[in-house]
Amino acid sequence: MKFTEKEIQELNTKLKDKTPLEVIEWAVANAEKPVVTTNFRPYEAAILSVCVRALSTIPVIWCDSGYNTPNTYRHAEEVIALLNLNVKLYVPKQTSSHRDVVMGIPDIEDPKHKIFTEQVKLEPFKRAMADHTPDVWFTNLRKGQTALRDSLDIVSLGSDGVLKVSPFYYYSDAELDVYLEENNLPNEFKYFDPTKVLGNRECGLHTS
Secondary structure: OOOOHHHHHHHHHHHOOOOHHHHHHHHHHHOOOEEEEEOOOOOHHHHHHHHHHHOOOOEEEEEOOOOOOHHHHHHHHHHHHHHOOEEEEEOOOOOHHHHHHHOOOOOOOOOHHHHHHHHHHHHHHHHHHHHHOOOEEEOOOOOOOOHHHHOOOOEEEOOOOOEEEOOOOOOOHHHHHHHHHHOOOOOOOOOOOOOOOOOOOOOOOOOO
8 A cells, every 4th residue: 555644644534533443444455465563562462353353364473572471471372362363473583591691681771782672673573574575564552652652643654665553543551451351352461571671662663
């Protein structure tokens, strides 16, 4: 799908009153190679459930840093089984055990933190996107998470031309709590992202 900035603005106005499922159904109907990415952080079951309702075989790209909590891994297994997800797993080229010896998890101010982020998150993500070459990328970005995400909307266009679709963009945590409960979907809050540390810090995937 090719859109101008004006068309993107018009789409966001049109889609703002649609349900997440309606947003995804619209995007899937106009996409050739849609994907959804996940890290199984809190509330991820919401977007995964509506994506598979719209397209049961949609590739679910999971870039696993290798540093998830045991709770997150158990949650991931539960959601994968519950929704019968078509998971495409991508992991760093070096094991976390090896990296722990070489650099550990560098502090944000440490120059090695950029290298760490590239190794555990950005490189696997770039590899996944190169393999799948999507034209539509479903994400669970929401307004209020970071300053960058506040500047986006339900649909936005990346510098690579991929249409990024965030169907729950205007949902609050409280609204998502209700959504998960109404749809009998699990959630898990014991989550750790070693590339962000702070909850309001960008990890790098959405900065382009």
